[in-house]
Amino acid sequence: MSDSSSTADSSTDATQRQGRQVAKRAFAAELNDATHVFKESDEERAPNLALLPSGEAANRYFLVGTVTEVNDVGRDSEYWQARIVGPTGTMFAYAGQYQPDATAFLSDVEPPAYIALTAKPSTYETDDGSVNVSLRPETITCVDEATRNQWVRETIDQTAARLDAFEEDDGSNPYVAMSREQYGEDLSLDTYRGALNDARENVGLESVPIPDSDSDSASVPGADDAGMDAEAGDDIDDPDQSEPEGDVDEAAIATAVANAGLEE
Amino acid sequence: MNATSADTSVNALNDELVSAATDLIEQFPDDADTDGDLPDTDEVVSRLDQMVNSYNVPLEEATRAARNHYLDVFGIEYDDLTLSETGGDAVLDDIDSSSRWVSVVVKVVDLWEPTSDSIAQVGLIGDKTGRLKFTTWAKADLPELEEGGVYRFDNVVTSEYEGRYSINLNSRSSIEPVDDDIEVGDDAEELSIEAPMVAIQSGSGLIKRCPHEDCTRVLQDGRCAEHGEVEGEFDLRIKAVFDDGTTVQHAIFDKDATDTISDITIEDAKQQAMDALDTSVVANDLIDRLVGRYYRVSGRVVGKYLLVDEADPLA
Numbered sequence: 001m002s003d004s005s006s007t008a009d010s011s012t013d014a015t016q017r018q019g020r021q022v023a024k025r026a027f028a029a030e031l032n033d034a035t036h037v038f039k040e041s042d043e044e045r046a047p048n049l050a051l052l053p054s055g056e057a058a059n060r061y062f063l064v065g066t067v068t069e070v071n072d073v074g075r076d077s078e079y080w081q082a083r084i085v086g087p088t089g090t091m092f093a094y095a096g097q098y099q100p101d102a103t104a105f106l107s108d109v110e111p112p113a114y115i116a117l118t119a120k121p122s123t124y125e126t127d128d129g130s131v132n133v134s135l136r137p138e139t140i141t142c143v144d145e146a147t148r149n150q151w152v153r154e155t156i157d158q159t160a161a162r163l164d165a166f167e168e169d170d171g172s173n174p175y176v177a178m179s180r181e182q183y184g185e186d187l188s189l190d191t192y193r194g195a196l197n198d199a200r201e202n203v204g205l206e207s208v209p210i211p212d213s214d215s216d217s218a219s220v221p222g223a224d225d226a227g228m229d230a231e232a233g234d235d236i237d238d239p240d241q242s243e244p245e246g247d248v249d250e251a252a253i254a255t256a257v258a259n260a261g262l263e264e
Numbered sequence: 265m266n267a268t269s270a271d272t273s274v275n276a277l278n279d280e281l282v283s284a285a286t287d288l289i290e291q292f293p294d295d296a297d298t299d300g301d302l303p304d305t306d307e308v309v310s311r312l313d314q315m316v317n318s319y320n321v322p323l324e325e326a327t328r329a330a331r332n333h334y335l336d337v338f339g340i341e342y343d344d345l346t347l348s349e350t351g352g353d354a355v356l357d358d359i360d361s362s363s364r365w366v367s368v369v370v371k372v373v374d375l376w377e378p379t380s381d382s383i384a385q386v387g388l389i390g391d392k393t394g395r396l397k398f399t400t401w402a403k404a405d406l407p408e409l410e411e412g413g414v415y416r417f418d419n420v421v422t423s424e425y426e427g428r429y430s431i432n433l434n435s436r437s438s439i440e441p442v443d444d445d446i447e448v449g450d451d452a453e454e455l456s457i458e459a460p461m462v463a464i465q466s467g468s469g470l471i472k473r474c475p476h477e478d479c480t481r482v483l484q485d486g487r488c489a490e491h492g493e494v495e496g497e498f499d500l501r502i503k504a505v506f507d508d509g510t511t512v513q514h515a516i517f518d519k520d521a522t523d524t525i526s527d528i529t530i531e532d533a534k535q536q537a538m539d540a541l542d543t544s545v546v547a548n549d550l551i552d553r554l555v556g557r558y559y560r561v562s563g564r565v566v567g568k569y570l571l572v573d574e575a576d577p578l579a
Contacts, residue, residue: 116556
């Protein structure tokens with residue numbers, strides 16, 4: 001069964017004591033920037049947490065997107081890479097011998113298809129020292145468009161709530177402080193607000209004006225402020241930005257990920 | 265069964281007395297007769313006969329009186345008796361149908377104002393599995409319960425009104441104070457959630473349960489933890505996890521709820537498993553159909569589990 005078959009950190013004493021970790025919702029734009037991972041306890045089996053820039057820690061994600069490509073990038077054994085695309089960018093999931101259900105699914109699925117997955121965040125360091133984020137699925141299933149749209153709307157709401165809370169933080173949320181520390185004092189959340197607008201547009205919702213960080217008043221009615229949106233949306237619209245590298249050596253990435261995965 | 269019916273023949277009544285007497289004697293521990301012998305059947309029958317036939321005492325009442333008499337005589341505590349009442353021992357959470365006879369050990373949580381003269385007492389009783397309303401009929405002439413007191417109720421009857429269960433104490437019932445304190449669980453609350461099903465856990469799909477009476481354990485590899493290797497009876501269930509991004513809710517679908525949400529009946533499941541010669545195909549099919557999708561599920565919460573009554577897809 002999916003729950004017991006897979007990852008080392010999904011059925012441990014730590015989990016039993018504190019209960020199952022909640023599955024966070026995030027878009028690719030934010031999730032791919034969650035490069036800082038940490039543990040909150042010294043115990044060997046304590047859960048790995050990825051720090052979302054919006055000021056929350058995630059041990060598990062629930063994500064819905066379109067799988068556009070699946071490749072076996074393994075050398076000695078099967079190692080499946082899936083490209084999963086959403087309204088804000090692309091994320092990558094990898095499944096190998098320790099994720100038998102996910103492997104079976106990926107080897108079988110015919111892209112393009114809407115898929116829902118619960119997954120653990122994982123990171124690996126590339127040759128030039130940058131950190132890339134990937135996902136290790138616990139469950140993957142095919143879903144329909146209505147489910148996918150429901151998820152997008154839900155993720156817009158939950159991400160917006162995190163961003164608001166970040167801005168209004170009075171110091172009581174340790175993850176906000178950690179985010180500033182890890183991702184830079186001048187971390188701009190506008191990037192993610194812009195991504196949310198892309199997501200809104202994708203499901204037929206109105207964009208929300210991004211508060212001008214220099215002024216107090218938040219909104220200028222008239223959501224199509226071309227200047228603002230262009231600035232914020234620029235980097236996100238370009239899908240290549242979200243890929244790990246320009247020209248991707250899939251096999252090298254796969255090896256690095258596999259090694260990183262085993263170390264955990 | 266009741267000795268008050270006018271046209272009961274003496275012989276039949278005698279059989280009933282013998283049966284009641286035998287039952288009563290069996291309830292006493294084997295080492296009870298330290299000073300004297302345990303009464304033999306004839307002696308008990310004669311005692312019962314006197315009460316029932318000469319003094320018009322209902323048989324249940326006569327039995328109770330006889331039991332208490334022998335408890336005094338032998339200096340035994342009520343709790344030492346092995347009672348095989350017609351009402352099976354139950355916890356409040358077991359109660360899921362009406363017109364059943366059960367015996368329970370409960371604490372009186374709350375006493376309310378009776379709304380009619382035919383009601384002696386009414387209120388809320390609880391045990392570690394939850395709380396239920398109780399009503400004691402005035403006609404039953406039972407000892408008065410105190411708030412906070414812990415009692416054993418024997419032979420109470422369950423009833424149902426608008427989906428909620430309760431127990432009634434009547435003239436067949438008995439009340440005995442119990443000397444221990446017991447823990448009272450929260451009310452089995454109703455809960456409704458809207459969330460995707462993010463996982464189906466092991467122990468789901470087509471399972472087998474122990475066929476022994478009152479044992480409903482799920483078999484592991486054909487073995488019951490209590491009864492060893494047994495020929496199990498099939499059942500269908502889902503142990504699901506719902507997660508809305510803020511809270512995790514575990515849920516259990518019994519075979520009817522599983523049918524509602526997945527359109528798979530236990531017969532379908534057995535067929536699937538037979539075709540594949542593998543019971544795990546059922547669980548995998550359930551995962552394919554359900555996991556990753558949004559639902560509204562509702563039911564009662566017991567412990568960490570939502571016991572699902574209704575499930576509807578959202579989106």
